[in-house]
Amino acid sequence: MKLQHHIGGIENLGPVNLDTRVFAEPWEQRIFGIHTAMMAESAHLADALRAYPVKDLPTRFKSDWTWASLRTGAERMQPFEYFKFRYYEKWLGGIAQFFIDAGYIRADELTEKTAFYRAHPDAALPDRPNAPLATQINTYLQQGDSGYHEPAHAPRFAAGDTVRIADPAPVDHTRLPGYLRNKTGTVDVVYPGDFSYFVSTGVDGVGKPMAVYRVAFDATEIWGPDKTEPNTTIYADLYEAYVLAVN
Known part of the structure; x- marks a missing residue:
């Protein structure tokens, strides 16, 4: 794992990507949004320094999810796989595997959903967050979770x-x-x-x-x-x- 955390200065990993865009593709914004919603619903926020009412949120998501969760999923990847994928592809892989490991969705269900949206790219997406959840996400984005x-x-x-x-x-x-x-x-x-x-x-x-x-x-x-x-x-x-x- 030492290899994959802040790898600046390691030679022969290919040319440096100088693209300054935050999101190179539209789908990357959605992955960032999913991660943000998961952090805002994370069960650990109930005991955070700035406590949030996460136990009362109308959501089935009852797990801890933080930046550490995201990085752990990426850093435990096989190194050759890690360097093969784009930045937000690593996010997508880590988030998807988390939902499978946590029992929110089966691997075959995810494969089925993926095949469906590839075949029907214009199909309606799941509903946006309900009002209490949207409020929670906005509050979390403004107040964060201090480690002080x-x-x-x-x-x-x-x-x-x-x-x-x-x-x-x-x-x-x-x-x-x-x-x-x-x-x-x-x-x-x-x-x-x-x-x-x-x-x-x-x-x-x-x-x-x-x-x-x-x-x-x-x-x-x-x-x-x-x-x-x-x-x-x-x-x-x-x-x-x-x-x-x-x-």
Whole structure:
């Protein structure tokens, strides 16, 4: 899994796509909308810092779904499959597999529906969200789901400290960019408060709320002088679990 999270700088993966459009195809907007609706209905919002009335929503969706769910589905893909598909195709595959695994739809039902809409592209789509659900989605888009917590203890590092980035064991999902593993940088900013993530990443280290740092890296430390423009600094926001003291 290390390979597929923030893969900047890895050679021989083909040309860089410079397309600046958010959505290259109309169907991609619908995939983004499905993901957004799922996040707004996620069962974990009942216990979020900004609690939502998700238990009262008129919906059959009763699961947790967050950005972590989306990335976990993509990152556990077979690497050659991961690099073969477009960005929102990965989203579609992860969302579809989630609904199958969670029992909302059978694989054969999904295949049947897919075949139907391919044969009848102008057929009516399912109804739009009902009014309470539409209100919930709009509220979630405006208010979000904060991961901020009052700090439980002082941060381990301060601005100006030289630190080394960890290289934890591979897991289903991580928040550590692969190209920063084992690199050395300087703490630039210590963000106030502690921050949690949607899920625990297990042995990867992110679980309970913790400090988050903005760490600065000389680009030559990451990619070497032959592949770096002069005087280039790379900044990354990193959970404290990924930041180690330099021995």
